[in-house]
Amino acid sequence: MTQPWILHEDRALPADPVTRPIAREVYQETKDLPIVSMHGHVPVEWFADDTPFPDPAQLLVVPDHYLLRMIVSQGRYGLNELGVTAVDGSLPTESDPRLIWRRFCEHWKSFRGTPTRFWTEHELVKIFGVTQRPSAETADAIYDRIAAELATPAFRPRALLDQFDIEVIGTTDPAWASLEHHQRLAAEGLGQRVLPTFRPDPLLQLDNPTFTHDVLATGAAAGVEVRDYPTYLDALRAQRLRFKAAGALATDHGCATPDTTPLPDDDAARLFDAAFNGRPVAAEQVTAFAAHMLFQMAQMATEDGLVMQIHPGVERGHSREMTRRYGPDKGYDIPFAVEYTRSLRPMLEAFGHHPNFRTIVFTLDEDVYSRELAPLAGVYPAMRLGAPWWFIDSPEAMRRFRETATETAGFLNLSGFVDDTRAFCSIPARHDLARRIDAGYLARLVAEHRLDLDEAIDTAKDLAYHLPKLAYEPR
Structure with missing residues (x-):
């Protein structure tokens, strides 16, 4: 008989016998703390x-570009075969959620060694009570188990909060958002728990194909008639x-570079008027x-406290063809x-x-981290x-971060963990992984007598x- 699939209680904790018991003790003190998820992309709607989530595929696979990109990288299925609709309707979209789910389960082996594996197995086992490891053979049984859970009131979005x-979750909203959904949540007592975040990127990029439309839409939402640079x-x-x-407590800037010159x-007004x-x-x-406007955003932040x-540092839509076909945020954003x-010097000065x-x-x-960012955070x-x-x-990158940034920036000049995800059910898994990695790093400092346990x-x-x-404390 096949043993039920269970997750080891010490997963992602240090392997060595000296630090592991210390890490367990540290992790026990944090594992049940509430989640503060201020930097995320779960839709406010x-x-x-x-409303109930429609099916396992639409909840766990289709919106998660981490899953999509890995499956696509294996060359067997395209995005449309994983439920992603082509913008121009040029390709048929797979609409059978069970088939999409099977295709994901067929590729479970592809996720070995990745943080996506950790997050997804946490979701399946800890949230949905799945007892079988994903595979082509177990796909239907797992699908049925998750679908049954999604049909219950306990798995609607507010109940999952x-x-x-x-404790609090920030959504990311376009600059021209009417905010009607947030206003409805506030009227129903959730206004301090689900918070908007102002994302103005399209308004700062003069080569945005819909620049004028987006600027006018933002002006209309704000009640300002935009005619020129000052009214902009x-x-x-x-x-x-x-x-x-x-x-809102924050703004969100996914700029190409952090230049703030x-x-x-007069030059800014001339460029704005042209575009x-x-x-x-x-x-x-x-x-x-764009650099000028990042500086202006900082200036405005001194006024409103957001x-x-x-x-920065991401080439958005690296494959122009795939971005043209499917739109943004489909796994083709590549760092540089x-x-x-x-x-940052102009802004920080x-x-x-x-x-x-x-x-x-x-x-x-x-x-x-150690050359530029930790020294900057360690003084300004x-x-x-x-x-x-x-x-x-990811586990190794988070360990490297602690090792390269802490000695210069300390701990108190850090922001704490942010999950930055559209995959709602992965939020607790991501925070759990970060808490385990931090416990391991801190345990080593205790074992080396660089910190006391308390x-x-x-x-x-x-x-x-x-x-x-x-x-993110309000001001």
């Missing part, structure tokens, strides 16, 4: 409408305040305007090397000691260093819970 013990800035300020009134106002009125703007001018999250010291300015800087380029009061995210929220436990609680709350 899920919570506002609170309680089941996952999520007015609309941004007004919409930020609308977001803050709806509970401001332009003379706004459909005239071509040279590539170097697009880049210069935390400025900066996460980024320079921070000179890029201007606002790095401002009492009302706070920024959290992330990276996908691990080389800069306004800056915190963001946790490993996206491709590096200090390690206190620090673990900070990293898991107190620092994320402090980093």
